[in-house]
Amino acid sequence: xxxxxxALELLEAVEEFLSSEVLPALxxxxxxxxxxVAMNALGIARRELETDEPGLGEDEIRExxxxxxxxxxxxDAHAILKEHVAAKLRISNPQYLERYE
Amino acid sequence: MxxxxxxxxxxxxxxxxxxxxxxxxxxxxxxxHAATLSLxxxxxxxxxxxxxxxxVPRPVAYLGELGGREAFAMERVEGExxxxxxxxxxxxxxxxxxxxxxxxxxxxxxERLPFLGSGDILERFAGELDSVGDPHPAIEYGLWWLRxxxxxxxxxxVTHGDFRIGNVVVSEGGLEYLLDWEFAHLSxxxxxxxxxxxxxxRFGADDRRLGGVGEVAPYLARYAERTGRTVSExxxxxxxxxxxxxxxxxxxxxxxxxxxGLDRSVEYAVLGRMAAEMxxxxxxxxxxx
Numbered sequence: 448x449x450x451x452x453x454a455l456e457l458l459e460a461v462e463e464f465l466s467s468e469v470l471p472a473l474x475x476x477x478x479x480x481x482x483x484v485a486m487n488a489l490g491i492a493r494r495e496l497e498t499d500e501p502g503l504g505e506d507e508i509r510e511x512x513x514x515x516x517x518x519x520x521x522x523d524a525h526a527i528l529k530e531h532v533a534a535k536l537r538i539s540n541p542q543y544l545e546r547y548e
Numbered sequence: 549m550x551x552x553x554x555x556x557x558x559x560x561x562x563x564x565x566x567x568x569x570x571x572x573x574x575x576x577x578x579x580x581h582a583a584t585l586s587l588x589x590x591x592x593x594x595x596x597x598x599x600x601x602x603x604v605p606r607p608v609a610y611l612g613e614l615g616g617r618e619a620f621a622m623e624r625v626e627g628e629x630x631x632x633x634x635x636x637x638x639x640x641x642x643x644x645x646x647x648x649x650x651x652x653x654x655x656x657x658x659e660r661l662p663f664l665g666s667g668d669i670l671e672r673f674a675g676e677l678d679s680v681g682d683p684h685p686a687i688e689y690g691l692w693w694l695r696x697x698x699x700x701x702x703x704x705x706v707t708h709g710d711f712r713i714g715n716v717v718v719s720e721g722g723l724e725y726l727l728d729w730e731f732a733h734l735s736x737x738x739x740x741x742x743x744x745x746x747x748x749x750r751f752g753a754d755d756r757r758l759g760g761v762g763e764v765a766p767y768l769a770r771y772a773e774r775t776g777r778t779v780s781e782x783x784x785x786x787x788x789x790x791x792x793x794x795x796x797x798x799x800x801x802x803x804x805x806x807x808x809g810l811d812r813s814v815e816y817a818v819l820g821r822m823a824a825e826m827x828x829x830x831x832x833x834x835x836x837x
Binding site: 485487491508511513515516518520524525532536538539543546547 | 674692
């Protein structure tokens with residue numbers, strides 16, 4: 448095992464550095480925008496490390512995609528997919544789901 | 549001369565030459581969709597649009613290759629292009645102004661732009677999805693649903709191909725210019741009509757279904773008045789689902805520019821995770837009927 452900080456704590460450290468030291472020092476709009484994007488990327492990685500949702504396995508996803516492409520759509524496909532995509536969004540952009548409430 | 553913020557798929561350079569404020573648009577490495585126009589063809593589309601009276605920055609010259617990549621020069625215009633800001637405070641009349649421009653674009657004679665392609669849109673996106681490599685069952689579901697519910701097509705017209713807030717320049721007086729013609733092609737006119745309705749292009753103002761800036765009914769009414777083509781909101785529903793398939797796939801292919809090493813960028817990288825937003829929306833849209 449590695450010493451602390453953990454992977455999660457390292458991501459948090461970089462996120463904090465970008466928001467409190469780099470961002471306020473930037474004047475260039477393009478760099479500012481890309482720094483915000485980079486912070487967002489770190490947030491996604493952090494939430495992915497934190498999650499304990501099991502979700503669909505790689506093989507299940509591949510099989511489902513193959514069946515749907517072939518026109519052999521399982522009866523519960525829509526419900527399974529909605530949960531699968533919601534789980535992805537809870538990692539990539541949790542606020543997005545609030546737009547559907 | 550300096551590089552401007554914005555456009556994820558092309559470079560934009562501010563250049564001042566002989567007293568004119570120019571914008572030099574130059575190719576990046578790689579494209580979002582396989583059918584993207586070359587800069588030379590995009591320049592010809594811009595010229596045709598200008599001739600047709602569409603509000604576009606004045607085309608100046610096609611420059612050939614600059615440092616190994618194609619470029620052209622056009623008038624550098626002032627105004628607001630940031631979708632979030634426009635959706636927060638949309639100028640009155642923008643809804644019908646969008647319809648006015650679309651009517652002019654759709655009236656450009658296709659023979660004026662013989663290089664524009666058409667083709668089966670569902671096959672195109674299935675092909676693009678295959679090029680991504682990783683499986684995306686929600687997008688497959690969208691494509692399946694679209695195949696099952698396909699409406700009879702309208703005859704092809706010249707379409708802008710990326711007609712939405714974010715590609716228009718706006719002032720307090722309303723719409724000033726239409727930008728980003730790289731996806732122009734021949735298609736069902738409803739493809740352009742429905743594209744600004746896609747939730748991703750409402751920039752957070754979800755309740756204003758037309759691009760976060762207005763309602764759909766006055767926009768369609770003006771379009772009908774200008775073109776004689778009566779399109780119902782109901783007809784746009786299928787194309788709205790298609791729009792979400794399109795942009796989900798676009799996010800994934802842009803992300804591959806980063807992953808393959810073609811054009812490394814954190815912006816492209818995160819787009820791979822944004823595709824899930826359009827996947828959720830297309831499932832929601834399909835369920836809502």
